[in-house]
Amino acid sequence: AQSVTQPDIHITVSEGASLELRCxxxxxxxxxxxxxxxxxxxxxxxxxxxxxxxxxxQGIKGFEAEFKRSQSSFNLxxxxxxxxxxxxxxxxVGERATNKLIFGTGTLLAVQP
Amino acid sequence: xxxxxxxxxxxIKTRGQQATLRCSPISGHTSVYWYQQALGLxxxxxxxxxxxxxxxxxxxxxxxxxxQFPNYSSELNVNALELEDSALYLCAxxxxxxxxxxxxxxxxxxxxxxxx
Numbered sequence: 001a002q003s004v005t006q007p008d009i010h011i012t013v014s015e016g017a018s019l020e021l022r023c024x025x026x027x028x029x030x031x032x033x034x035x036x037x038x039x040x041x042x043x044x045x046x047x048x049x050x051x052x053x054x055x056x057x058q059g060i061k062g063f064e065a066e067f068k069r070s071q072s073s074f075n076l077x078x079x080x081x082x083x084x085x086x087x088x089x090x091x092x093v094g095e096r097a098t099n100k101l102i103f104g105t106g107t108l109l110a111v112q113p
Numbered sequence: 114x115x116x117x118x119x120x121x122x123x124x125i126k127t128r129g130q131q132a133t134l135r136c137s138p139i140s141g142h143t144s145v146y147w148y149q150q151a152l153g154l155x156x157x158x159x160x161x162x163x164x165x166x167x168x169x170x171x172x173x174x175x176x177x178x179x180x181q182f183p184n185y186s187s188e189l190n191v192n193a194l195e196l197e198d199s200a201l202y203l204c205a206x207x208x209x210x211x212x213x214x215x216x217x218x219x220x221x222x223x224x225x226x227x228x229x
Contacts, residue, residue, distance in 0.1 A: 032215045043117075043203055043220040051215055090156065094215055098169040099144070099207070101218060103156040 002027045004091050006104035013081050014112050021076040021107050023091030032094035033074040034101065035065055039087045047089075050074065061085070086111045115140065117221035119204050125227045126194050134189040134224045138206030144168075145187040146207070146218055147179060151200035159202075162187055163210070191226070199228045 005024045013019055025031055032051055036044040048059025055067040065076045074091060091104040118137045126132050138145050147159040158171040162181035170177075176192040185206075191198055205218035 034217065036220070041222075043119075043222040044205075046217055046219060049217050092156075096215070099146075099161060099210055099215070099218075100158045100169060100171070101146075101148075101156075101205075102158070105155050 002093055002095060002102050004093050004102055004104035006089075006091055006107050008107045009105070010108045010110070012110040012112060015083050016080050019076075019078045019081045019085070019109070021089050021091075021109070023074045023076065023104060024072050025074065025091075025093045026072065027093050029096065030069075031074075032096065033065075033067060034092045034094065035059065035063070035074075035076050036090045036092060036103075037061075037087045038090065038106075044090065047076070081109075081111055083111045083113070085109060117204055117206050117219055119202075119221040119224050121224060122222070123225045123227070125229060127229050128194055128196060130194050132191045132194060132198075132226055134191075134202050134204075134226070136187045136189070136204030136206075136221060138185050138187070138204075139219055141208065142206035142219075143185055143209045144207045144216070145181055145185065146205040147187070147189050148203045148205065149173075149200045150203060150223070151197070154200075156203070160189070194228050196228050199226060201225050 003026045035047040050067045088106045088108045090106045092101045120135045144163040161169040179189040181187045201223040203223045205220045207216040207218045
């Protein structure tokens with residue numbers, strides 16, 4: 001069955017430091033992959049998506065992610081974190097036949113000054 | 114361009130009652146999806162509507178139902194409410210799907226349903 005694993009439940013980084021959030025997926029075919037961000041009391045905002053082609057994708061707010069088929073991973077990165085990046089981040093795989101999104105359990109990011 | 118809008122923002126009900134949640138998709142989007150975000154259970158797919166038809170449903174009992182109207186807006190109905198239905202219900206919309214492409218889903222801010 002398709003699944004998404006985000007190994008880190010909670011991460012704390014200092015403002016200005018680099019960030020990498022891990023995501024591993026299990027899916028039979030080439031996956032559609034997404035990263036969403038959720039601020040407290042709000043819905044999900046799409047950060048970036050991978051459908052095909054270049055394995056390094058650029059998103060909004062300075063985020064990027066790299067698709068590595070050999071490792072079944074789609075890690076999210078940002079070179080320099082801002083205090084406003086504190087939020088919960090969700091990785092998701094899109095099921096081709098149904099367009100259903102299967103989400104990971106999320107990683108809560110805290111940013112310290 | 115307006116995003117996905119959901120109403121109400123909060124809804125408080127008691128056990129056994131019925132709840133109706135509403136969603137208006139982004140203009141031009143024809144597909145609407147519903148997800149439940151419950152504490153400890155994460156984000157789970159509920160329903161997918163496209164062109165007025167239910168295309169897929171997740172692993173939820175039949176008391177969770179909905180519909181999509183001709184203007185592509187949607188309602189989620191939950192009957193015989195139980196305490197465990199307390200959650201944030203998120204609606205998303207996307208452009209029309211095609212065989213060779215995928216359309217990303219864009220989410221609203223959700224309806225917080227609390228069951229007392």
